[in-house]
Amino acid sequence: MDIRSEVRYVAAEYKCTWLGSTEDTGGPYCRLRGQALPGAEVKAKCLIPDLATMCIDAYSSLARGQDAIQSNSTDAFPWLLESATQFENLGETDNAILAYVKAIEFANKNDLIRKAYDFFIAARLVYEDGIAEEDPALNNASVLEELLSAGTSMIEKAQSLAERAPTSEMQAELKAAVLGGVTLKKAETESKLDTRDLIISHGRSLYTKKGEEYKDGAESYIKSGMVKNAVTLACMGALADLMLGKPKDGMAYLTKVAAESEDTQVFNEHPCFEWTKLIFKALINRDENLMITVNKTFLEIPWSFKDDREFARRVMESVERRITA
Numbered sequence: 001m002d003i004r005s006e007v008r009y010v011a012a013e014y015k016c017t018w019l020g021s022t023e024d025t026g027g028p029y030c031r032l033r034g035q036a037l038p039g040a041e042v043k044a045k046c047l048i049p050d051l052a053t054m055c056i057d058a059y060s061s062l063a064r065g066q067d068a069i070q071s072n073s074t075d076a077f078p079w080l081l082e083s084a085t086q087f088e089n090l091g092e093t094d095n096a097i098l099a100y101v102k103a104i105e106f107a108n109k110n111d112l113i114r115k116a117y118d119f120f121i122a123a124r125l126v127y128e129d130g131i132a133e134e135d136p137a138l139n140n141a142s143v144l145e146e147l148l149s150a151g152t153s154m155i156e157k158a159q160s161l162a163e164r165a166p167t168s169e170m171q172a173e174l175k176a177a178v179l180g181g182v183t184l185k186k187a188e189t190e191s192k193l194d195t196r197d198l199i200i201s202h203g204r205s206l207y208t209k210k211g212e213e214y215k216d217g218a219e220s221y222i223k224s225g226m227v228k229n230a231v232t233l234a235c236m237g238a239l240a241d242l243m244l245g246k247p248k249d250g251m252a253y254l255t256k257v258a259a260e261s262e263d264t265q266v267f268n269e270h271p272c273f274e275w276t277k278l279i280f281k282a283l284i285n286r287d288e289n290l291m292i293t294v295n296k297t298f299l300e301i302p303w304s305f306k307d308d309r310e311f312a313r314r315v316m317e318s319v320e321r322r323i324t325a
């Protein structure tokens with residue numbers, strides 16, 4: 001099968017409407033990315049359904065994040081985080097780092113120094129892992145230069161916010177993070193201020209961590225006999241698997257935890273459980289019409305926490321993009 005046939009095969013079999021052929025050469029062209037693609041990349045990614053889906057998610061989320069930045073909206077942060085995570089899943093280390101750099105720069109612009117620091121830590125960890133694995137994508141020095149530039153801007157911003165009590169320690173940590181060795185270590189400072197409120201998020205590992213937390217919480221509630229409280233947590237745990245590109249694992253977990261619960265009926269009657277099953281069904285069957293029911297059911301869920309609702313909403317929008325792309 002030549003490359004032109006492969007492009008047509010992808011479009012027909014996997015409904016990859018973003019992939020086409022250039023008019024002059026007939027070679028593969030990605031409209032989503034706005035560029036011609038080498039045949040090797042098409043074979044390695046576009047012919048694999050899960051990777052093609054992640055690719056669409058990564059670039060779509062990046063575009064949504066960029067739109068939010070232009071509108072000066074903090075909605076940019078979850079979109080850029082999702083984009084970076086999917087780029088990590090794809091093995092595009094350089095693009096993951098650059099997505100984080102956009103988040104750092106936007107946080108700096110809005111004086112959100114701690115959020116910028118979170119994203120810098122995430123980007124640095126991706127870079128360190130890439131170096132350890134000898135990722136050829138990092139041979140381009142511009143990636144490191146952009147990360148260092150964003151880190152330097154972060155230090156300057158921290159200095160301009162020196163009136164805040166925790167900032168002196170933050171400045172030292174930032175300088176150590178940007179200018180230090182490969183291993184990130186907390187700088188020694190005279191201040192002994194409590195920094196437990198500093199939350200570090202690192203892309204793909206964030207969803208892994210969230211999934212573990214949700215599943216552990218669900219297990220604890222079930223053991224305590226509070227099955228109703230466990231349903232939403234179990235559903236969010238399954239959705240974390242979906243965001244990591246593992247929908248089969250997520251569905252298997254959800255089925256297992258519901259079956260092993262002492263009160264399966266509570267799971268079956270909970271609107272969040274029904275909604276989550278619909279999400280997986282819509283994705284597996286690529287059912288665009290079913291998404292109408294998914295969106296309607298989402299509004300009927302009695303959310304206890306805003307963070308859970310926001311997480312679920314982002315998953316729902318991600319699935320909808322996959323189906324309609």
